[in-house]
Amino acid sequence: MSTGIEKPLDEMSLATLMEYSVREMARYRRKEICDDRYCLEIFRRAVVLHDNYAWIALQRQFGENVRLWLGGHSHRELALRYESEQTYIDDAFRRFWQAVSDQSLSFTTIASALSYLRLCLHCAIMDTLRSFARANIEPIPEHGHPDEPQVEDHYYEDELWETIKGILPGEKERRVAYLHFHCNLKPREIIRYCPGEFRNEEEIYRLKRNIIERVQRNANIIRWKLDGNVLA
Amino acid sequence: MTQCLRPLAPTDEELLRHALDGEILSIAAKEHLEQCTFCQQRLSDYASTNGLILSRLYRSQCPDATTLSHYCIGMLSMNEAMDVTSHLKFCPLCTNEVAETRLLLATFEPFPEEHLSVSSTALTVPHSIASPIPWQPRLIASNGSDYAREEMWPCHYQADTISISLHLARDQQGDIFLLGLLSSINGAEHIELLMGTKVELYVAHNSVSFFARGEYVPDFTNPKVQGPFLTTQVDELGRIVFKSIPPGLYLMIIYLPETEVVIEELNIHFS
Numbered sequence: 135m136s137t138g139i140e141k142p143l144d145e146m147s148l149a150t151l152m153e154y155s156v157r158e159m160a161r162y163r164r165k166e167i168c169d170d171r172y173c174l175e176i177f178r179r180a181v182v183l184h185d186n187y188a189w190i191a192l193q194r195q196f197g198e199n200v201r202l203w204l205g206g207h208s209h210r211e212l213a214l215r216y217e218s219e220q221t222y223i224d225d226a227f228r229r230f231w232q233a234v235s236d237q238s239l240s241f242t243t244i245a246s247a248l249s250y251l252r253l254c255l256h257c258a259i260m261d262t263l264r265s266f267a268r269a270n271i272e273p274i275p276e277h278g279h280p281d282e283p284q285v286e287d288h289y290y291e292d293e294l295w296e297t298i299k300g301i302l303p304g305e306k307e308r309r310v311a312y313l314h315f316h317c318n319l320k321p322r323e324i325i326r327y328c329p330g331e332f333r334n335e336e337e338i339y340r341l342k343r344n345i346i347e348r349v350q351r352n353a354n355i356i357r358w359k360l361d362g363n364v365l366a
Numbered sequence: 367m368t369q370c371l372r373p374l375a376p377t378d379e380e381l382l383r384h385a386l387d388g389e390i391l392s393i394a395a396k397e398h399l400e401q402c403t404f405c406q407q408r409l410s411d412y413a414s415t416n417g418l419i420l421s422r423l424y425r426s427q428c429p430d431a432t433t434l435s436h437y438c439i440g441m442l443s444m445n446e447a448m449d450v451t452s453h454l455k456f457c458p459l460c461t462n463e464v465a466e467t468r469l470l471l472a473t474f475e476p477f478p479e480e481h482l483s484v485s486s487t488a489l490t491v492p493h494s495i496a497s498p499i500p501w502q503p504r505l506i507a508s509n510g511s512d513y514a515r516e517e518m519w520p521c522h523y524q525a526d527t528i529s530i531s532l533h534l535a536r537d538q539q540g541d542i543f544l545l546g547l548l549s550s551i552n553g554a555e556h557i558e559l560l561m562g563t564k565v566e567l568y569v570a571h572n573s574v575s576f577f578a579r580g581e582y583v584p585d586f587t588n589p590k591v592q593g594p595f596l597t598t599q600v601d602e603l604g605r606i607v608f609k610s611i612p613p614g615l616y617l618m619i620i621y622l623p624e625t626e627v628v629i630e631e632l633n634i635h636f637s
Contacts, residue, residue, distance in 0.1 A: 163477040202478040208466065208562030208599065229432070248476045253435050256470055260431035260463060271421050291426040298419070309456075315423040317459050320387045326558055326603060327458035343382055349415055356419075 143175040151176050152191050159195070162244070170244040177247060181234045193227050196251065200226050203252050204259075213259045216266045225262075226255035271318060294356070301352045302345060306332070310341040370405050374398045381405070385412035428460050429453065438467045458558075462602075465559050469623055525627040530620070534634060542613065542634060546606030548620075561602045564621040566594035569614060570631070594619075 143151070154172040161168035173195075179188035200223045204210060213222065230251050233239050241247035298315070302308045309331065313319045319327060321338040332338050349356065369378065376384075376395035383389040391399070399405050429437070429450055436442050437450045454461050521532040533545045544567075548560060595616070596608050606620075613635035620627040 159477075199477065206478055208564070211599065245476055249471070249474050252474060252476075253439070253467075253471070256467060257431040257435050260434075264425060264428075264431070268421075268424050271417070271424050291422055294419070294422055295426070312456065313458070314386065315419050316425060316427060317457065318420060318424055319458070323602065327462075339379065339383060342386055343379065346382060346386070346412060346415060349419070350411065353415075 143171060148176070148187055148191060152195070155195065173244050174241065177241065189231070196248065197223055199248065200251065200255055203255055207256070207259060209259055209263060213262060216262055222255060222258050225258035226251060229254040229257060297356055298349065301348050307341055307345055310338055311345050314342060370402060372398070372402060375402065375405055381409050381412055385409055386416050425459065427453065428457060431463065434460060434463050435467050438464060438471060462558060462561070466562070473623070523629055528622065528627065530629065541610040544608040544611055544634065548600060548604040548606070558602050560600045560604060560622065563600040565598050565600060565606050566619045567596040567608055568617045568619070569595045570617050
């Protein structure tokens with residue numbers, strides 16, 4: 135617990151607040167009784183007063199926390215293939231800042247603030263993995279044929295999906311189409327993720343074949359959707 | 367769909383499995399494709415159709431990670447939360463992400479340690495010694511090269527509701543790799559929730575068990591037990607893969623959410 139506080143928190147210098155905050159966080163780490171008012175005051179100055187020095191101080195104090203959380207994240211190895219450690223740390227703080235600024239988030243304890251900061255790191259990782267997974271899904275080049283010029287298609291995903299659903303006769307076809315086109319799941323993954331929905335992989339392969347056949351038969355309609363025209 | 371009439375032409379089924387799901391074509395099909403422009407066009411049509419739609423639709427309806435996280439901590443409006451709930455009913459990827467996020471929140475440590483050594487982990491986190499299940503005989507195809515000793519591999523273990531099968535094999539370069547498969551003996555549990563679970567392989571340089579059954583015996587005198595020799599993660603299908611393992615005696619630790627499973631005395635070598 136703090137002793138002999140001579141000034142109100144809002145009158146203390148940032149350096150003093152930092153000193154006390156580091157001391158109290160050390161007590162927190164040792165699971166001792168601590169006073170997180172100093173750290174919360176730094177947060178207040180950074181978020182409410184837009185004090186850039188206070189924001190830098192927070193990043194310096196808790197940057198190591200974020201780095202260690204990244205080190206223990208279940209997707210750490212995959213995440214670090216795409217972006218550097220510092221990128222994730224910076225992104226976590228950026229998301230935290232955006233959340234407290236835009237959504238008027240406030241924290242009454244440091245624990246809740248750190249919990250949210252860790253969540254921001256998690257979101258940074260998951261969004262990165264998702265974007266790279268999406269970037270890796272590209273049409274396979276034609277086998278043995280020269281590359282066609284890339285044409286930027288304007289489309290509406292929802293319209294495209296509704297059109298595809300409309301040409302599929304049964305619920306199971308639509309379900310497999312969703313799991314394949316929206317989730318990029320292989321048949322064995324579908325069996326695992328959706329237990330009990332399908333008898334076996336063979337059934338899924340049969341359904342996928344039906345789906346592709348119907349899509350190819352209705353290529354003109356789908357191409358019209360890809361051109362961005364909406365049917366009345 | 368039009369079939370190629372030439373001999374050994376791949377069926378539509380084969381081409382679709384290859385184009386949509388990346389399944390490896392048979393050698394005969396590959397050789398045929400190299401010669402047949404008709405089948406090349408068939409494959410190209412499947413692949414381009416699939417790729418175009420997949421690239422447009424992949425996770426296009428999924429909420430972003432921030433929305434899913436806010437859903438987990440109750441920060442969404444009622445309408446937003448209802449939308450996410452509806453989406454989770456049919457999207458297994460988002461369902462998995464929500465489960466991961468909730469696990470992350472449940473295991474929050476504001477000041478984590480940089481490196482959790484085996485000793486400190488064992489002293490603070492519950493762990494269980496996986497019990498070996500009597501080996502079930504299986505046929506091993508002998509191709510004249512080395513193969514795992516029949517009396518050792520595959521190995522089967524059980525810890526609580528988790529069943530673990532370990533298999534040993536050699537890759538094309540002759541390196542030993544260890545393949546593990548986790549499964550739940552409780553049908554209600556989803557192994558995919560263990561995706562990303564850390565698994566470590568430690569070298570045990572002496573024949574004495576690192577963990578005595580029933581109690582932890584720290585091996586502080588062994589300077590070579592500094593940390594994990596190899597680290598990997600459980601994939602979405604519950605598989606564990608360790609590549610290029612030198613022959614020797616090992617110990618494996620699987621860091622499940624609520625406990626650590628220790629597999630002792632893994633004798634990795636080929637006869």
